[in-house]
Amino acid sequence: MQLTTPELKEYDSVFPGENWFFYWKTSPALWESKFQEYNDLSPIFIPIYWGLHCEDPDQLDFGTNRPETDLKRLFTLAERYRKEVILILPITPCPFLTNGGLPSYLSRSLMCAEDGRVLTIVDNEKRLNKLFSFYDPRIFQSFRKFTWHLGQFLSQNGFNKEVFGADFGYLKENRFESYFRDYSLTFDKGFHRYLSQIEQSEPEKIEKLKIDKLYEQVLKEDYSSLVKGLYLEAANETIPANWSGVLKFTCLGGAPDDIFSRSFERWESEAQFIKPLLEILVNDIIPSSVLLSKNMKTNVLKKALKDIVSQSLIKTHLNNDLYEEDLHTGYQPQVLFKVFCSDADNLIESTSLKYFFDREYQWMYRIHNQPFHYPQDYEDAEKVHFFFGKNLSLKDFNQILKLFLNGGRIFLDSFQMTQELSRKLNLFITENSIETERINFTSPLLKASLGDGLIVVYDSAKLEEASLMKRVTFWQTMVKFLNLRICKLVIEDGLMYVWKHRGSNTYELNYEEIRRVSFYNPTSYRKKASIGSSQNYAFLKTVDEMSADVKSTPVGIDVDLMPGGSVSIDFGYFE
C-alpha cells in the first residue's frame, strides 16, 4: 500500500536527468506546464532529436506537419518562462535516443564495441537503444543536410540560442571513449578506403604499416579523428551563428558492459554508479543520469548527483563569462591538480601518478585531453599542472612557460620531448637568470623557480623502471614539497567522498573560502571515516545528514554512516 501520492512517471521520462528536457516524450500541449514545473536554476539541455524531425529522407519537419516537432513553439515557451535553454546536437550516436538518434531510414549498420558485440544501451525505461555506425557515408551526407536545415530554421526565426555539439561517450578503463569510436565492419570498410587514399598522398605511412602492425591502431585513430572532424566542420559551417563548440557527456549506465548488469534487477544497484560518477568528473566530462530510472536514484546516488552535477559544474563547462559570478558563490569540486595528456597516452597510469592521486588526493585532480591554453584571465594558475613533453608543440610549450612566469607550479615530463623544446627550456632558464637545482631522486630532476613559479622536470622513463613503491614515494615527496594544505581523511573501503569549495561570503570573512567534504556510503554495511584536525581548517557545520552520525573528537571528526547514508561537513579554510 502506498501512502503518498505517486509521482507521475511521465515527469521522469520528460526530465530524466538533472537538467535534460526530452520534448518528444510529452504531448506538445503539456510543454508549457513542463517549463513551469522545472524549478532548477541550471540551464535546460534540449537534445535535438534528428530522427524525430526527419522521418522521411525528403522532408524535414520543424513543426510544419507535426506539433511534436515544433521547435519554434518550444523555444518561445522557454523564453516566456525565462528558462535558459541550450540546444544539444549529438555529433556521435546518442545513447538515450532510439537508433542513437538517427532517422530510421539511416539505421542500417550497427556499431560494435571493441570485443565485436553490437553496442546496445539500456535506457531509463529499460528499453534497448541500438547504436549505428557514423562511418556510413550516407549518414554523414544526411547529417550535413539536417544541420543545414536546422541552421536555416534557427536564423530565419531569429533564435540566438546556443547550440553545442555533444560528444557522447563512456568510460573505458577510466578514460573517456566516444561513441564515435566504432569497431564494426562499416568502420573497417571506411578505414580501408582511407588507406587507399593515403597510399597516394602519404605513402610513408603505408610503408610503416607494412613493417609495424601496431601502427594500424594509430592510423585507425587518425581516420576516426578525421571523420569526426568532418561532422564537426559540417555543424560549425551550417549553424555558424549559434554554434558554441563541443561538450563531452557520459551517461551513467551507458558503457558496453552495463547492458548485462542493467538487465538483471538483482544485479543492478545504485552503488555501481557512484565511482563512475566521480571518474567522469575527474575526466572533466559532464555526467548525466538520463539512462537511469527514477528508482535507481532514490538514496545515496540521488544525493551524490545533486551534490556533484550542480549548476556551477554545468556552467563551468559552458564556459560563459556571464556565469562567472555564480561560479564564485556556488560550490565547485575542489581541484588541486590538472593533468594534460592525450587519450592515447598512458603515462599518467604507467608512472603511477593516477594511482598516487587516487590514494592520496582522490577526485581532486582533472585529466584534460586537449592542449593547454593560457588565457589572460586564467583562474586555475594556483593549481598544480602536469604536462607530458612527448606530444607538446612549441605553441603549447610557450603557453606552459607563460603559466610558469605567472606563478604557476608545473611538473614536466621530459620523456621523448623534442630537442627543440629542450633547447628552448634551457635558453629560457639562462635568459631569465632562473635559479635552478639538479638532483637525482628516482629520476634526474631539474627544479627551476622564479617567484611563486616552479617547474620540475623529470623523466618518466626512469620512473617507470622503478618499483610501484618508489614511484609513489617519488610523487609523495614532490607533492609534499608543494605544501598543499588538505585535511587528512581515513576512510573505510567502499566509502566514497568528494571535496568541494566556494568563496566565502560577507559573514565568513575570517575564511578565505569554505570547503565541504561529502561522504556517501553506497555499500550495504555500516562504514566509518575520520577527518584529522588541521590548523588551516575550522569546523563550521554538518549539512544534509542522512543515516549518518558526526562526532567531534580531540583529534578531529568521526563520521559514522549507515548503509545508504550520506553527510556533508563544512570547514572554513584560512592560510
Added chain:
Amino acid sequence: MEKEMNILYKFEDNSYEIIQLFSENGPIPSKIITSVYSEFKRPGSPDGLLLSSIDEIGRFVVDLLSETDSPEGYILSIEDYNIGVDSCLDTEQFREIFRRFGTNIQNPDSGNKKKNLFTKFFN
C-alpha cells in the same frame, strides 16, 4: 547457489575467449573462475580465459557449474549474441537471449545430489 550461468565467447586468433561470465546475481566471483580455469590454462598463454575448442568451453562450464552448484549454463557466441540482440526491444527480451540462442549445458551433479533437511528449506 546460482540459478543459471551465462557464458559469452568469441573466436579470435585460433582460440576461444570467454568475454562474459555471469548469472542473474552478477558476475561469477573471479576467485572461483581462476580456480576452475587453472585446470585449462595452457602454459605461456596470454591473459584472459582462452580455450582451444567449443568442447573445451563445455568442459570448463561443467566444472564451473559443479563448483558453483548451479543446475545449468548457456554458452553463446558473439555472432549469435548479435543476432539475438537485434531482435530485442527491452531488457526482458534481452534476458532470454542466452536461453533462446545459446547452447544448454547441464550440471551432471545437480539432479543426483541428495537433499538434506536444510537444502529442502532453503534452495
